[in-house]
Amino acid sequence: MKHTRSTIFATLRLLTLAAACTTTAAHADEYGDVSQLLRSGKLTEAMIKADVYLAAKPTDPQMRFLKGVIQRNAGKQAEAIATFTKLTEDYPELPEPYNNLAVLYAGQSQFDKARVALEMAIRTNPSYATAHENLGDVYARLASQAYNKALQLDGANAAVPPKLALIREVFKPNLKSQTPAAPAVPATVVAKPPAAVPAPAAAPAPVTAPVTSVAPTVAAAKPATAAAASAAPAKPAVSDNSVKEAEAAVHAWAKAWAAKDMSAYLGAYGKEFDPPGKQSRSVWEQERRKRIVGKASISVKLENLNVTVNGNKAVAKFRQDYRANALAVSSRKTLELLKTGDQWLIVKESTGN
């Protein structure tokens, strides 16, 4: 399964990040041009254009970021690492350079360094989904290394694939929905459940392996509903109303977030909501306030929203395109909602799988 991911996915992942920086209107053309050249594999031209731009604006983080991606795609690992490292020093608040640094380190099987970089990315921006996902993969990879040492499985070292393949294996593509491959994502959501049915027998415990494919999370993450799903592969019959209500609640949440309407935003979370990490509710609220109110502008777009309702519980899965100031992050997100009175309130928020 892992091996079906082609280099293009890994590349696209970096492009996604590069595209993240292309939002400031004035320079959109230059960034767009370089991105386009990158995407079509014209690395030399892309580099020339980037260098010309940087000659005039040597500190510009977006173009430097793109340059790092170009270097990485041109196989200049060391230079790419240097570029991203410098970016993390100059702009320690940006999570993306840390993330890409981690991708490069992981490509060299330096999972410890990758881990540190990703932890920095998350410290910089706790809600940065890509880093969370990647860190999960890096932890799994480090765990596997430790297990191999513990069990003295000699095969492990021999089986380490070439470096670039390793990137494909370790890191899942994080495609934006508008990319050509994207339609496959919602498609598999529908198509996969029958394929996922044998899984519960093989893996009885609710272990969600981080490297499993995107689609069957419904079955894997919720063993309780898995049985029901296999019995009735179609959506369990629930009133359309509940689904619509829950969808509306999710949209309202995104709208409040984008509008920086803190009382509506925080009000969307139920009493039962479990803040990430070891944060208390109030610390979490404070942090959200700081992150959200401080932004000049925020845009939150939801795509491929899929809501399943089971009694007074609902699970909403979607792709979240978040843009704030010059940053843009696209990630998968899952919200678990609980109907409280006549309101659907968020009780769990998670990114990635």
Next chain:
Amino acid sequence: MKRPIFTLFIAAVVCLATTGDAVARKKAKASIKTAHAVPVKPKKVAEAGLAEARLIEVYQLAAQAQGREALTKAESLVQDYPHFQLAQLVYGDLLAARTRPIRILGDVPESMLKAAAPVLVELRDESQMRLKALRERPPPGAVPSQFLALSPRNKHAIAVDASRSRLYLFENRPTGLALVADYYISIGKSGLEKNAEGDLRTPLGVYFITSNLDPKSLKDFYGSGALPINYPNVLDSKRGKTGRGIWLHGTPPSQFSRPPQATDGCVVLANPDLDQVIRTVEILTTPVVISQRLNWVTPNSARSASKPFEEALTAWQNAKSSGNMDRLLSFYSPDFNSNGKTLTEWTPALRSELDKVRGHAIQLKDLSFLRWTDAADTMVVTFGEVADGTRSGPTKRQYWGRQGSQWKIFFEGVIG
């Protein structure tokens, strides 16, 4: 997501509350060492027992839901001891716990399970044994029941408890035996009670360290050194047991420690622990008791248990001092055998000894006796036999067996 791993360790560590000072204990030990001013060369050596103390600390942190701290400590532990497989396993679990629930120690991915299953079982055993030994501590001041009387020449003593995969190291102080350290050990693949060459079992009994082998002469497999013991001893030979080359030795470079049952019959320690034992013990005079399960008794009860035997020994001493051959011979068992000589064949030698000491009482200097009880009751006795009027005499070893309430000698010989 991180929670499940904590429950995993809780069971293991809850009972450790009393031994939560495992780390502190190691530190205390270090200060004892300096107090005794043993002239240890300032060579940089890994501290004995430290790796285990650090592993236990990781367990405790995990049990207290301090996952991050546990992970950090585990990481530095495996950096310092990359071949400590159990530590790697725990480190792997702590890492994996960040991505999925951990249900059991060594919750490896399904894909690894097949190849790993046997090793996993061994590592879990090792973990359990280490915890068991730390949970079930010897009562303070107690000594293994075998050590009835040690002489000042026995500066140290070793006792192995296979049921806890543990070696206990004692120092014989003027105030009595003091436990100074204990280490995880591995024994034979097939367990205990060695009978025959190649049976992959570790012998049970009372032994002595016979030499200290030069590590340079050893294969890597034996680690940082080896201390052979005198298996088969007199009792073993009498019972027709065979085999040889039972050592206390270290671990190969690729393994910090080995599973509880892993050897061909030797007792194996981690290299830092073995090094400490080698630095501590003396050749020939350090007894090594290997037991399925040690019975810990107070020194007082050991003394009173040895009274009947002490009386028999004094009677033998008096008989020998008296010069009366018939009286002396009554202490020897019909199945006596001294290095192949039956009692009849050996009697002339005894007679000439008597002739030599005629008229002089004999004294037993540096007397020690260790008791080994299984189907039979045996006393392993060592002393210097010095006749009055002389300044020194031979060091002798006797094996006495109990028949009913009577103690009889079935071996006597000169050692060293």
